[in-house]
Amino acid sequence: MTATLPPASAWPAHLYAHWYIACRSKDLGARRPLACEILDQPLVLFRNGQGKAAALLDRCAHRNIPLSAGWLKQGELQCRYHGWRFNAEGRCSAIPGLCSGSSDQPARRVPAFAVCEQQGFVWVYAAANTSPNHEPMVFPESDNPHYQQLNWSFSGPSTVEDVAENFLDGTHTHFVHPGLLRNDNRRGQITARVTRSADRTEAYYPNDQTLDGWMYRILTGGLKEINVTARFIMPSVLQQEYTSNRPDYHFYYTVGLTPHNAGRITGHVCMSFCAGRWTPLFKLVSSPLFRIGIAQDLGILRMHSAHLQRFERPQYAYSELDLLRPHIDHLRQGLPAQPFEREVTLNL
Ligand code: FES
Ligand SMILES: [Fe+2]
Numbered sequence: 001m002t003a004t005l006p007p008a009s010a011w012p013a014h015l016y017a018h019w020y021i022a023c024r025s026k027d028l029g030a031r032r033p034l035a036c037e038i039l040d041q042p043l044v045l046f047r048n049g050q051g052k053a054a055a056l057l058d059r060c061a062h063r064n065i066p067l068s069a070g071w072l073k074q075g076e077l078q079c080r081y082h083g084w085r086f087n088a089e090g091r092c093s094a095i096p097g098l099c100s101g102s103s104d105q106p107a108r109r110v111p112a113f114a115v116c117e118q119q120g121f122v123w124v125y126a127a128a129n130t131s132p133n134h135e136p137m138v139f140p141e142s143d144n145p146h147y148q149q150l151n152w153s154f155s156g157p158s159t160v161e162d163v164a165e166n167f168l169d170g171t172h173t174h175f176v177h178p179g180l181l182r183n184d185n186r187r188g189q190i191t192a193r194v195t196r197s198a199d200r201t202e203a204y205y206p207n208d209q210t211l212d213g214w215m216y217r218i219l220t221g222g223l224k225e226i227n228v229t230a231r232f233i234m235p236s237v238l239q240q241e242y243t244s245n246r247p248d249y250h251f252y253y254t255v256g257l258t259p260h261n262a263g264r265i266t267g268h269v270c271m272s273f274c275a276g277r278w279t280p281l282f283k284l285v286s287s288p289l290f291r292i293g294i295a296q297d298l299g300i301l302r303m304h305s306a307h308l309q310r311f312e313r314p315q316y317a318y319s320e321l322d323l324l325r326p327h328i329d330h331l332r333q334g335l336p337a338q339p340f341e342r343e344v345t346l347n348l
Pocket of ligand 2: 166167
């Protein structure tokens with residue numbers, strides 16, 4: 001008998017060939033394992049004897065007890081039922097009481113996942129026993145001392161597609177964030193360029209004069225021209241990038257989403273902001289504003305998710321203003337990677 005993964009879930013197979021944030025580095029200590037779920041796979045994270053992060057399927061090879069309920073012994077995981085021990089590669093390194101023969105046999109191995117720790121996050125490659133052929137995403141300017149950083153995380157009952165659309169779409173801002181981001185009675189016409197390539201889709205809003213709410217006014221104060229890019233990067237990275245005619249102004253708002261299962265998601269937010277002499281004020285001024293904005297978005301996403309439970313399946317209609325959602329769905333469903341480019345004029 002050999003170790004196997006859990007039964008195939010409803011996730012398309014290509015979504016497993018990606019990195020996802022399993023946890024923040026600071027949440028993974030050296031003394032206790034940590035349970036995490038990615039794409040319906042229960043995982044256990046821990047640090048080996050050298051402090052290096054490791055990830056295994058959270059299922060003891062013996063009787064399938066969760067290894068995350070066990071203990072760390074000299075950088076290895078010990079199951080709390082009969083005490084089998086597993087190293088960072090998932091090999092069974094000890095069976096207490098076994099007098100002869102090696103504890104390590106193929107059938108006693110636990111599937112292991114590639115791990116990469118960078119920029120304060122532990123990333124896990126979601127396909128077990130696989131060597132990834134690419135690295136995890138790097139949060140842009142997150143380590144640049146000329147930028148100010150603002151980081152936080154959130155969790156909620158939603159999907160990658162719904163959170164991505166909410167984060168990247170301008171048309172809800174008049175109603176979910178009235179006054180804060182935009183106003184329904186003060187719209188302006190703008191032409192956006194929508195593109196899609198093999199791994200991303202984005203909407204570029206050149207010289208966006210519709211950013212009229214007081215949060216934008218504070219964050220872009222005194223700037224004549226703001227160019228906004230709303231970007232989705234496979235499998236689950238969301239990004240807004242703001243540039244200006246003033247070369248020292250640059251703002252990245254990036255979210256790495258981790259889909260735990262069909263109904264729960266975590267987002268890790270990294271903001272990097274540079275605005276010349278105003279840079280040091282960024283955290284102070286923007287933190288309470290973003291807190292209000294994210295609470296408004298999470299409120300509507302919770303309502304959305306709860307209401308969808310009352311129907312057999314979502315039944316969505318679309319308009320020309322749904323700039324990115326069809327392309328996000330296209331990428332997430334693994335449809336053929338034909339490039340796409342189109343301009344759309346909207347009253348934002
Ligand atoms: S179930 Fe893990 S050692 Fe028996
Ligand atoms: Fe929003």
